[in-house]
Amino acid sequence: MTNTTSHWIDTQHARLYAEEAGTGDTITMLHGFLVDSGQWDHEFATLAKTHQVLRYDARGFGRSSIEPGSYAHHEDLAAVLDARGIRRTALLACSGGAATALDFTLAHPQRVSALIFVGAGYWGRFADSTPAARAFLQALGTMDVNGLIDSSLRAFTDGPCRAPSEVDPTVRKHTEAMTAKLFKRESSYWTRAAIDQRTAQPSALERLHEIAVPTLLLVGSEDQREVHQLARELLQGIAHARAMVIDGAGHHANLEAPAAVLAQLRAVVAQPAKARPEVQAV
Numbered sequence: 001m002t003n004t005t006s007h008w009i010d011t012q013h014a015r016l017y018a019e020e021a022g023t024g025d026t027i028t029m030l031h032g033f034l035v036d037s038g039q040w041d042h043e044f045a046t047l048a049k050t051h052q053v054l055r056y057d058a059r060g061f062g063r064s065s066i067e068p069g070s071y072a073h074h075e076d077l078a079a080v081l082d083a084r085g086i087r088r089t090a091l092l093a094c095s096g097g098a099a100t101a102l103d104f105t106l107a108h109p110q111r112v113s114a115l116i117f118v119g120a121g122y123w124g125r126f127a128d129s130t131p132a133a134r135a136f137l138q139a140l141g142t143m144d145v146n147g148l149i150d151s152s153l154r155a156f157t158d159g160p161c162r163a164p165s166e167v168d169p170t171v172r173k174h175t176e177a178m179t180a181k182l183f184k185r186e187s188s189y190w191t192r193a194a195i196d197q198r199t200a201q202p203s204a205l206e207r208l209h210e211i212a213v214p215t216l217l218l219v220g221s222e223d224q225r226e227v228h229q230l231a232r233e234l235l236q237g238i239a240h241a242r243a244m245v246i247d248g249a250g251h252h253a254n255l256e257a258p259a260a261v262l263a264q265l266r267a268v269v270a271q272p273a274k275a276r277p278e279v280q281a282v
Contacts, residue, residue: 002048009056011079013069013196018056018080022048025113026089027269028081029055030097032119032252033189034152035178036062039094042258043265051269054089056080058097060189061182072198074103081111090114090269094252095121102204105211115215116265119227119251120234123199127224130160143191148183149176156251159222171255208237215241216268218261220249227251 004021029040037055047053060066090113093101098120105112127133132155139147157175215238217231235243249256
């Protein structure tokens with residue numbers, strides 16, 4: 001068993017909780033914005049056998065605090081890496097974590113060796129084409145805790161076409177526990193984002209042509225259509241990108257198909273592509 005060390009990293013208006021293990025080339029894990037760093041339990045434990053792995057709870061998630069005051073998530077990532085003495089890393093990121101990774105890559109291109117995205121999201125790009133997704137946005141507007149937990153599970157864990165009973169119950173329970181912890185916080189990312197968060201201008205989506213690292217875009221077949229659409233935009237805009245659909249998985253595809261995601265991830269971090277590889281339709 002690889003030893004894991006935990007760290008508290010102080011940054012402006014927040015204290016961030018991070019965990020680190022293993023040795024070798026570094027992979028930093030950025031969770032989705034409905035969960036926390038527990039999303040990566042399997043990947044963290046497995047990849048620590050061959051790599052240095054780092055994960056942290058983003059500001060306002062998990063064990064990390066959030067206080068009133070201006071901030072940007074990609075600057076928090078820089079603070080975490082600096083605190084741990086990491087100069088260069090691959091970034092494994094889901095959903096909102098991918099937005100952080102995109103902004104960080106454009107701000108610090110020399111510090112990123114590869115990008116692996118699971119159900120990538122970006123600031124202001126919300127799913128709204130299904131009843132469950134619209135219910136989530138409505139609950140978000142009023143911070144209806146029970147509504148947020150229920151609708152987020154239906155929209156993103158179950159997805160547009162599956163009933164809850166069709167999802168692995170262990171995965172659904174794990175996701176629900178992280179989501180409930182998030183939305184039951186008195187102060188969280190979602191209560192502060194519209195007030196304090198600074199986002200990169202111009203948007204990373206307008207600068208995708210500047211990203212030169214190997215990029216892997218993974219999307220669950222059961223994810224929302226807007227997530228698939230964004231993956232297509234990233235695929236077209238990033239030179240060294242390839243994409244793959246993870247069959248039978250929702251938004252947090254690594255939780256439902258850990259072996260498939262790990263296999264694709266290992267191929268990227270083991271042999272970074274020098275030229276644009278063949279792509280698969282998303």
